[in-house]
Amino acid sequence: ELKVEQNPLFLSMQEGKNYTIYCNYSTTSDRLYWYRQDPGKSLESLFVLLSNGAVKQEGRLMASLDTKARLSTLHITAAVHDLSATYFCAVRPWGQNFVFGPGTRLSVLP
């Protein structure tokens, strides 16, 4: 059974600081998705990583994928309050369906 883990589950950080969220998964997969969810809202797609070594950046967020290590990272640079949300990674291995991680609840403090 595919398992997707995220670390940390809760993150409180100061504005202007950098931090990395980790997503580990247990089965080979060549694509990984990152989503953002604001409280009481639905999920918004952030990144789709399609191959080993893929790196994508949007604003203060940068995501990367290492399929050999079964690891994706979401790096936050110079955090601002607007980034406060829950971040989910999701994996869809070949022949299987989407499995989401438990989410990382990020709180950026002034």
Next chain:
Amino acid sequence: EAGVAQSPRYKIIEKRQSVAFWCNPISGHATLYWYQQILGQGPKLLIQFQNNGVVDDSQLPKDRFSAERLKGVDSTLKIQPAKLEDSAVYLCASSLDSKETQYFGPGTRLLVL
């Protein structure tokens, strides 16, 4: 482009009652998903449709949950009878095909008393 529409947005029912949720995906999206998101957890896939056929319903509790997608467009998810543990947000998502990015609707928040 209009997003994924869901209704109702909120529903409160008593246990053993029935409830139905409706989803209208983005126009042209062949793949439609229903997810259950319990508070504090990630979404869990209940069922996936490709056009009007079921691709994966392995995690759908079929003794009480049912879903259909008539004509390959709109979809309904029904729970009959509801249990307390069904309290969750039910999210509908659609994508162009099964490998593409999913676009999520606003969700239906269900509370079973």
